[in-house]
């Protein structure tokens with residue numbers, strides 16, 4: 001038995017209605033991460049660590065025999081992996097995300113039909129401009145010191161390029177350039193995304209913005225030259241997964257990954273890039289409040305209370321043990337309430353016989369694991385789906401205090417069917 005198989009067996013609960021749905025799927029171990037996308041043309045235009053890989057979407061569409069021409073939907077689309085992968089396989093696709101950053105990146109990656117000659121000229125023109133002053137300001141993200149996050153030169157240079165890019169007439173080229181600029185913000189800064197948090201780090205050698213931008217645009221341009229247009233429509237929209245704006249009976253497959261129940265606040269992790277697109281700190285705070293309740297910055301409202309037995313048991317155990325993470329019970333309840341609202345509102349939009357697939361990670365707490373996959377399966381049934389199977393892509397040790405390998409936790413794909 002390999003180490004992964006061992007851990008899988010250990011992670012299966014002895015009892016419980018949904019435990020029987022768990023199936024080992026080690027082939028998906030890498031695919032539930034962004035790893036593959038890092039080297040794939042177009043998919044790698046923006047590094048979104050929380051995303052999954054394109055082959056996962058292709059495999060699920062094949063495995064579930066999703067009829068050709070069906071609409072593929074991703075309610076938490078992030079930077080659009082599902083949308084691009086579906087489109088490349090000939091499926092029309094729609095996605096939504098609460099944050100304009102993901103929606104912008106996704107739509108730009110989905111663009112086709114560039115005027116390639118003009119694009120090349122514009123890249124040359126923009127990256128050879130002589131630096132001057134700019135009237136643009138960077139909205140203060142409100143949680144990080146911008147003077148520490150960037151050298152004065154880097155901040156000015158980014159704004160200078162942004163101003164010039166915004167003046168480009170051709171919308172596709174303008175988006176392409178803006179995505180190039182957004183994708184180098186992190187590299188040009190004294191910050192690092194570490195463990196789901198944005199940290200200030202003093203980097204020894206920060207490459208100049210012009211150099212980063214030129215290289216990035218050149219690489220992206222090569223991808224554009226190689227890409228054949230598909231003619232298939234796919235788009236991302238700003239929207240809340242709890243309120244899907246779709247026609248009844250229209251969705252042929254839903255392939256998605258909601259934020260994990262791990263406290264990551266995307267408005268902070270991607271706060272620098274987001275605030276470059278926004279006009280005020282207020283807007284950023286508002287987005288934080290409206291995002292899924294997987295972190296403490298989201299707005300908390302008391303809801304009706306869910307009927308999940310598994311969740312009740314988890315909350316009970318949570319009371320009995322010492323919780324080091326404050327407000328966890330609140331986040332836990334809010335998270336599942338939001339996921340239930342999403343499932344319930346999506347159900348009428350799904351076609352009969354179609355599947356909804358959720359990539360989720362279980363949460364490791366001291367003395368307790370939150371089995372997000374099992375709770376979601378239970379909530380899915382209550383929202384009118386049949387829980388078909390739970391594909392376990394990964395099992396890793398839950399470390400306590402970074403040393404004691406306490407118990408295995410799963411990362412799974414919950415598959416629900418609308419009968």
Ligand SMILES: C[S@@+](CC[C@H](N)C(=O)[O-])C[C@H]1O[C@@H](n2cnc3c(N)ncnc32)[C@H](O)[C@@H]1O
Pocket residue numbers: 048050051052053075076077078079080081082096097098099102239240241242256257258259260266290291292
């Ligand atoms: C795990 S990421 C999805 C990554 C995506 N699969 C990819 O490959 O790029 C989860 C996404 O959910 C978004 N999100 C958070 N709350 C949301 C909500 N209420 N409605 C829609 N999207 C939301 C976050 O902004 C984030 O982009």
